[in-house]
């Protein structure tokens with residue numbers, strides 16, 4: 001079994017049925033993150049037909065502004081989700097600074113609920129890495145999954161010390177920072193992800209499919225000098241450990 005611990009199944013459009021078959025045929029356990037309510041309801045339906053899909057409810061930081069007024073409506077979705085995501089902060093791609101207080105408000109709401117209901121979290125940290133670390137400490141969340149980390153290495157080490165798991169993404173062959181992170185990450189904290197079809201497109205122009213996780217496992221094994229099967233098994237083991245806790 002492979003692990004795709006951060007994907008967006010509602011981004012595949014006409015390729016979706018092909019992707020769902022691929023997930024099953026290649027045994028790719030998938031955390032299907034949501035952007036907002038509609039995105040979550042879509043993936044929740046998919047999960048009824050495909051046992052490899054775990055739907056995750058969250059409001060993405062890019063969607064926080066549109067959703068900050070009606071947060072209490074989301075309580076039921078949070079309670080039924082094993083993992084809360086995608087949530088987080090983004091001070092890099094979100095350019096409208098006047099929206100930042102709403103982004104923080106939404107993130108804090110989800111962190112508080114994740115603590116209250118003892119949920120695993122799947123977190124976007126772009127440009128807000130140090131603030132995320134402070135929030136995790138404040139809300140005492142266990143085993144957060146940090147999605148596609150690209151911040152400073154000193155904050156990475158603090159997040160690691162805190163107990164975070166890290167998903168290694170599709171830029172592993174092209175990003176020196178991602179390679180450095182893989183080198184520094186103990187094997188028992190590594191997960192893999194593909195982040196939807198557009199992530200790989202953003203990296204090298206190729207449409208991203210979930211089977212890309214196999215290449216990520218291969219690249220991790222090359223960087224760390226550990227056999228492919230051992231890396232694959234360890235990632236599955238890591239995933240099972242954190243999921244069993246919740």
Ligand SMILES: [Zn+2]
Pocket residue numbers: 006007008033086195
């Ligand atoms: Zn994402």
